[in-house]
Amino acid sequence: MITYSIWNNKGGTGKTSLAFQVVGRFAEKNPQKKILVIDMCPQANLSELFLGGQQNNGSANLLALQNKTPRCSIGGYFDKRLPSPFTQYNGFYAANFITNPYNYNKAIPQNIDLICGDPLLELQAIAMNTLANANLPGVNAWLAVIDWLKEFLDPLRDIYDSVFIDTNPSFSMYTQIALSASDRVILPVMADDSSRRAIQNAFSLIYGLRLPSSVYAQYTFATRMNQAGRTLPKIHCVIKNRLTQYMGAASAYAAVLIGMDADLKNLILNHPQFFTFNSVSNGVVDVRDFQTSGVVAFATGSLFSNMKVGKQSIGGRKVQVKDIYRINSLNSIDKVVIKL
Numbered sequence: 001m002i003t004y005s006i007w008n009n010k011g012g013t014g015k016t017s018l019a020f021q022v023v024g025r026f027a028e029k030n031p032q033k034k035i036l037v038i039d040m041c042p043q044a045n046l047s048e049l050f051l052g053g054q055q056n057n058g059s060a061n062l063l064a065l066q067n068k069t070p071r072c073s074i075g076g077y078f079d080k081r082l083p084s085p086f087t088q089y090n091g092f093y094a095a096n097f098i099t100n101p102y103n104y105n106k107a108i109p110q111n112i113d114l115i116c117g118d119p120l121l122e123l124q125a126i127a128m129n130t131l132a133n134a135n136l137p138g139v140n141a142w143l144a145v146i147d148w149l150k151e152f153l154d155p156l157r158d159i160y161d162s163v164f165i166d167t168n169p170s171f172s173m174y175t176q177i178a179l180s181a182s183d184r185v186i187l188p189v190m191a192d193d194s195s196r197r198a199i200q201n202a203f204s205l206i207y208g209l210r211l212p213s214s215v216y217a218q219y220t221f222a223t224r225m226n227q228a229g230r231t232l233p234k235i236h237c238v239i240k241n242r243l244t245q246y247m248g249a250a251s252a253y254a255a256v257l258i259g260m261d262a263d264l265k266n267l268i269l270n271h272p273q274f275f276t277f278n279s280v281s282n283g284v285v286d287v288r289d290f291q292t293s294g295v296v297a298f299a300t301g302s303l304f305s306n307m308k309v310g311k312q313s314i315g316g317r318k319v320q321v322k323d324i325y326r327i328n329s330l331n332s333i334d335k336v337v338i339k340l
Contacts, residue, residue, distance in 0.1 A: 015166065021333045
């Protein structure tokens with residue numbers, strides 16, 4: 001079983017829409033594989049997409065799952081962990097927290113299962129931080145909390161071939177829980193200066209590189225993971241998203257894109273142990289803007305491979321999806337899927 005986290009500590013990079021299309025397409029192209037999606041974002045937008053989107057009851061379906069007892073969500077699982085945070089969870093039934101989105105949205109391949117996101121994550125993060133900083137004799141409290149998702153996944157390793165975790169654009173406790181359970185990281189960026197800085201920040205947060213002061217070194221995620229003998233996830237793919245929004249004959253963003261490649265080249269050269277690829281060309285994928293196709297996909301919970309084309313009504317407004325744009329978007333997603 002290979003576990004991927006889709007993460008960037010910067011918001012607005014199109015992470016969730018990319019995750020939806022990439023995982024859906026990966027499942028279509030690998031029908032023999034069993035795939036688990038974990039929505040580790042309190043906004044739960046990815047869950048809403050898988051469950052039908054804004055227009056096809058995705059929000060209502062998500063709310064119904066969150067209202068089950070126990071909550072059929074990642075928040076429901078964490079609820080069960082809070083009373084006994086430092087010991088294995090007894091009476092564990094993964095099925096209580098997993099749903100098959102095909103039962104709600106026929107556009108989704110049947111080989112995808114989902115653990116829904118939950119706004120409870122924000123409240124739970126406060127409790128997690130308190131528990132992780134507890135000073136208990138003979139107990140590594142931080143590691144015990146960090147392992148919550150790993151302990152959930154361990155019994156499922158013979159069931160699922162691939163796990164994809166959509167994360168929050170932060171480095172909160174639940175994001176660290178996701179990254180610690182991951183083998184690989186997919187890092188989406190935009191063609192702007194803030195995304196270039198976000199790449200540098202990502203390496204500081206995950207790997208403890210380029211810290212502003214050595215004072216922070218003992219507190220980093222990397223230090224704690226290394227002290228516990230745990231392996232850090234590796235950067236597996238960098239997605240330059242919505243590239244066509246920024247490109248042109250005299251694009252002011254060309255220098256930013258070149259700078260990103262230069263930064264990555266230096267990181268690969270100096271820290272090859274943090275990558276699954278050995279050159280920028282092998283690890284970077286350019287993805288075009290999805291335009292109207294993306295808007296319709298988000299509203300209807302549709303994949304580019306099976307979405308309706310032509311004129312249609314979305315949120316009371318008439319829009320038109322041209323097949324050539326849908327195909328272009330699908331081709332971009334296929335380039336990412338090949339990397340998986």
